[in-house]
Amino acid sequence: MKMEFGRRRMALLLVLLLSVLTVNGAYLNMSASSISIELNEEKRLYLLPRSELDESALIEFTYEIGSEIKFEQDTKLIRDVPNVTIPANSTEKVPFLVKSESPGHVILGINSTSTELQDLKDVYVRIDVYHSTMLVVINSVIGWIYFVAWTVSFYPQVYSNFKRKSVVGLNFDFLSYNITGFLAYGLFNIGMYWIPLVKNEYANDHPRGINPVQLNDVIFTIHAVFITIITIVQCFIYERGHQKISKFCKVLVGIAILFSVITLFVAVGGKITWLTYLYYFSYIKLGVTLIKYVPQAYMNYQRKSTEGWSIGNVLLDCTGGSLSLLQMFLLSYNSNDWGSIFGDPTKFGLGFFSVLFDILFMVQHYILYRGNSAYTPIKVEDEVKPDDSKIQQNGV
Template sequence: MAKVFQIIFILSTLVKLINAKRASNLTVRPTELAIVVGNNDSFSLQSKVPLSEPVTINLYSTHPGIATVEDEALLNDTTKVFVEIQSFEVGRTDIVMNTSSWEIGSLDSTFLRVSVIHSDVLSVLIIVVGWIYFVAWSVSFYPQVILNFQRKSVVGLNFDFLAYNLTGFIAYGIFNIGMFWIPHIQDQYEEKHPRGVNPVLINDVCFTLHAVFITAVTIIQCIIYERGKQKVSTVCKGLLIVAWLFALITLLITAFSHERLITWLDYVYYFSYIKLGVTLIKYVPQALMNYKRKSTDGWSIGNVLLDFTGGSLSLVQMFLLAYNNDDWNSIFGDPTKFGLGFFSILFDVLFILQHYVWYRGNTPKLENKERYSEIGSDEPLLNGSSGAYYASVE
């Protein structure tokens, strides 16, 4: 028995030594660098542990035509060493490293991402545009909430749109929280994309949590305020049931197969696909409802204008980024992201035309009751401020 424990101890010690050898003891600062084309810049290397002797770090640029770096750097103890980078052409390259020193360990996952750009001014503009559209999207929920409160009614606001929105934001929130806060999922992403950057930032998480909260507030308004005969459609209920059943079944497969069939990273990505699907269809019920009523009464145009502003600026930012980095694949290489943004803007334009052109000033009248019954609508028919009237469709 003592020998068994001895063997276990030796094996565990070996595992620790192997892991220690594989772990990197080199600090690279910064880990990302933007340089205006034709300029030079530098980054630092520093050992995390005292060195018994000087160590040579070999450096390579994956795209030397974009930027080059000194061939090697010599580390002495924990002293910080600066390495110069020279840029030649707009684009992106990675500075990768290796060493034979066992004290430094493996540098397989240690690298510096370099972006050679056209202009620093554009970089600042890209950040400013990003914050503007972030604020526009965040604020876009409130005009509808305020309108509902002022009218004490949600007549004219489509319930299918709200149901899709809530599911979409919850799904997107699960994806963002998993990618940003759960170490196991982050490790799987890093393993799958060793030189990739986590696509989820803290503002993504905050935006999603806020969106779920304010959408829930709007749904509460639908419960307590006048809503007429409006309700969530059977088609909407069916699609949402399918979406959540899919999420539940894949959850069980992931958990009980111990990730042999589906990893947790794959599982959270399924929620991003649910969000994509919801975004494709969520505007349709509201647009059809406006068409049937020949009115946008009860549907906040402020929400639409802010959403249009946010969506347009997000596309502007994508184009500015693509130009500044000569990376047009970031737009056309990801048609899903670009297509969904463009698709949302098209619906915003449709809503703007409905509100300001086609149905401008229209309020559903009592005399239209017969026409509403013919097209099968059970939407409320408002007659100015005199009260609510409903088309009865049995």
């Protein structure tokens, strides 16, 4: 009796599982969710039936370039894949060949008129076609190098402050903009990477898109906030002279905070999505990056000196920014996707803008104000000495 009950229970579980697969349209899977191939390379992929069909089903392939799904390719990134048939009463994998014909990105999906196969939008493979897979490796190495350069770039300034026991020469407006920008960027990255609600909203807006925020973005931002706070603490414990945050900076930062609070209530009220709210933080970061170097450059000009402003920070930041721009160009060439640079001028412009300021700081440090000290002590030989002849006349 118990054995019969166990068999019935097992059969019920199988029926429930099959019904779930049917409801979700999960009869099929691709053998890979994404592949990278070189130009003119051919790769074999498979459709993997997860249950038997009552009747054979014809499968035709769709090609999504950008956000538009096309049943006929008008951009020859890969050769047209012939239709395939999934036989009835079979769970054998069904092979098909993909051959690249032009660099770029395409999402290969499937469609079928079979009534047994429904909701196939989640069955696809992203295909990245490159001029050279070696460039993919080189770009990966470049990415790690500039990640390390940007991460380490904070420390020369911290060490310089500690060694001098002074923050004179480090502009407080720059620090205010920096902490505001990194906090905003951190909230955006953490929300996009860790909060399920936001991730689901992004997935709904970009059904086949890839989350633009990766773990290294989150780690970098958290570290940037932490080390910037340490630098700010140094401003309270070390000599700082008469330096203070300007009224203009206070107003701008205040506007950013007020904007964040107001839009928070708007998001809580359901007028905008949380994803949209997080994107507002990314806009704050973009605005801050455009202006944050200006106060420091102007302060160096006023003092005719870069004393107190670490050149190590500038050199590492310039290294990271330059390699980031190089990577953007190499990625665009390798995938024939120049729109990723010129189609998004904000991202490219910010990186280029930062490198330009780094070059300006280097010119100030090594050429314009080389060796200049903001405080020039009186040399011994320049001191006013008493006239010996007048001393003798006075009988001294």
